[in-house]
Amino acid sequence: xxxxxxxxxxxxxxxxxxxxxxxxxxxxxxxxxxxxxxxxxxxxxxxxxxxxxxxxxxxxxxxxxxxxxxxxxxxxxxxxxxxxxxxxxxxxxxxxxxxxxxxxxxxxxxxxxxxxxxxxxxxxxxxxxxxxxxxxxxxxxxxxxxxxxxxxxxxxxxxxxxxxxxxxxxxxxxxxx
Numbered sequence: 001x002x003x004x005x006x007x008x009x010x011x012x013x014x015x016x017x018x019x020x021x022x023x024x025x026x027x028x029x030x031x032x033x034x035x036x037x038x039x040x041x042x043x044x045x046x047x048x049x050x051x052x053x054x055x056x057x058x059x060x061x062x063x064x065x066x067x068x069x070x071x072x073x074x075x076x077x078x079x080x081x082x083x084x085x086x087x088x089x090x091x092x093x094x095x096x097x098x099x100x101x102x103x104x105x106x107x108x109x110x111x112x113x114x115x116x117x118x119x120x121x122x123x124x125x126x127x128x129x130x131x132x133x134x135x136x137x138x139x140x141x142x143x144x145x146x147x148x149x150x151x152x153x154x155x156x157x158x159x160x161x162x163x164x165x166x167x168x169x170x171x172x173x174x175x176x177x
Contacts, residue, residue, distance in 0.1 A: 004081040004091060009033070015058075015072035015080070022061030022068055023085040027098060029053055031078025039071035048109065049075065056102045062088060 007026070009015055015033060016022065026033075032051040038044050047070055050057050060066050062085050083091050092099040 004083045004087060007080045007082050009074040009078045009080060011074050011076045011078075013074050014039075015074065016068050018068050018071045020068045022058065023065060024082050025056055025058040025062040025088075025102075026072075026080040026082055027102070028055045028057070029079040029081060031080075032075040033057060033072050033078055033080070034075050035070040035072050037070055039073065048112075051075075054098060054101045056105050059102065059106060 004027075006029075007015070009031070015026065018037070018039065028050050030053060032049060034049040035047045035057060036044055037047055048057075057072060058068065061068060062083065065085075
């Protein structure tokens with residue numbers, strides 16, 4: 001495949017780190033790679049595991065020029081094809097079935113993220129209702145739960161107090177009540 005570079009990644013090795021500049025994507029040939037938020041931290045979270053040959057990851061870097069939004073780690077010895085922005089059109093014309101698979105993967109991930117956002121919004125709304133209607137002695141633990149959820153999903157700075165976040169969120173979502 002002269003439109004791309006072959007990468008052999010040993011189990012446990014990082015393919016790329018969150019925040020890295022990028023203009024490439026990857027197509028899995030064999031193995032398994034998982035994309036993590038907060039990799040190596042206490043609140044590490046696996047976003048998606050890719051194990052089906054032909055599956056892709058890192059498309060946002062190639063398509064949008066964004067920094068890596070997660071850290072990709074090999075769960076087992078893996079072989080991937082790295083495709084650069086310069087070679088993407090040539091890759092698609094030479095391997096149209098792989099292009100269809102990339103679009104299919106993106107559509108599936110978009111659907112999954114949309115469902116997770118709906119679930120998270122419902123959970124946050126429930127916690128906010130609990131905070132607003134609970135006894136004073138219960139509020140601190142509910143506010144801390146909300147803060148942890150907000151920190152995890154929204155990357156809220158550590159110095160933002162839970163009360164402030166609850167108040168801002170309540171004002172911005174008052175139409176839901």
